[in-house]
Amino acid sequence: MPADVSMPAPAQQGIESYELHGRCLKVQTDDGLGVAGVFWPAQEPCARVAADLLQRLRCHQAVPAEGIDFLELGAGCGALACSFAKEPALKRVIASDLPDVVPLMTENSRLNGAEIECVPLPFGDLPALEQLTLGPARVVVACEVLYWGGWNIFEDDTREPLAETLAAALAAPLAAAVLAAVIRDPPREMQALEMLKEKGVQSFQQMPASGAPKVGELGIWLLQRHGAQLLEELGLLVHSPS
Structure with missing residues (x-):
């Protein structure tokens, strides 16, 4: 049976081993950080799509000789970023999340000998992104940044600042993004795509192959700024934009 990507691995204080992007990683978890302190199974299919995007982009004639920057937003434990640390096409690998999560990402980079930058970057903090x-x-x-467990109705909705951050991060001639989320609340998560569209970001569904993802299914989208031609140049526009 395929792995269940709808829920994170059980949160506990300790070190677990996971296969991700063809690498065996040691991952420190921290239940004190809630969903930010665990390993999400959706990271594996997300990493596959990101790896394909990276390999195509590295062959683009306009990519500078110094290489490509890799930025993970809402990186949590940092496992996905760590799995890309030794990609030769990458100039920098950056894992970002809330300030309280940075020590966990830093520890996991140390455990895996992964030379990544672990930085605080709350969604919507555009000056921090610019820096x-x-x-x-x-x-x-x-990956899994649309998750909402319903634990506190008074917490800020992060979708709008996430859309702002993604739009700003994509404001470069050779920039593309991978957004992955298991669908738990379809109206909420599909509305996030509309928010991106309002910010000038196009989304192209990669998974599932046809039809909108249903509850419990993993949705993966490629993103680029409206009017950009990069994904077409890379041969990745299989599906119509959302």
Whole structure:
């Protein structure tokens, strides 16, 4: 049976081993951080799509010789970013999340000998994003950042600031993103795509192959700024934009 990507691995304090992007990783978890402190199974299919995007982008004639920047938003434990740390096409690998989560990402980079930058970057903090001084060629990944457990109705809705951050991160000539989320509340999660569209970001569904993802299914979209031609140039526009 295929792995269940709808729920994170059980949160507990300790070190677990996971296969991700063809690498065996040691992952420290922290139940004190809630959903930010665990390993999400959806990271594996998300990493496959990101790896395909990266391999195609590295062959683009306009990519500078110094390479491509990789930025993960809402990186949590940092496992996905760590799995890309040794990609030769990448100039920098950056894992970002809330300030309280940075120590966990830093510890996991140490455990795996992964040379990644672990930085605080709350969604919507565009000055912090600008301070990263990303290069013109970028792969941005946002995996399971639409998750909402309904634990506190008074917490801020992160979809709008997430859309702002993704739009800003994609404001480069050779920038594309991968957004992955298991569908738990279809109206909420599909509305996030509309928010991206309002910010000038196009989304192209990669999974499932046809039809909108249903409850419990993993949805993966490629993103680019409206009017950009990069995904078409890379041969990745199989599905119509959302």
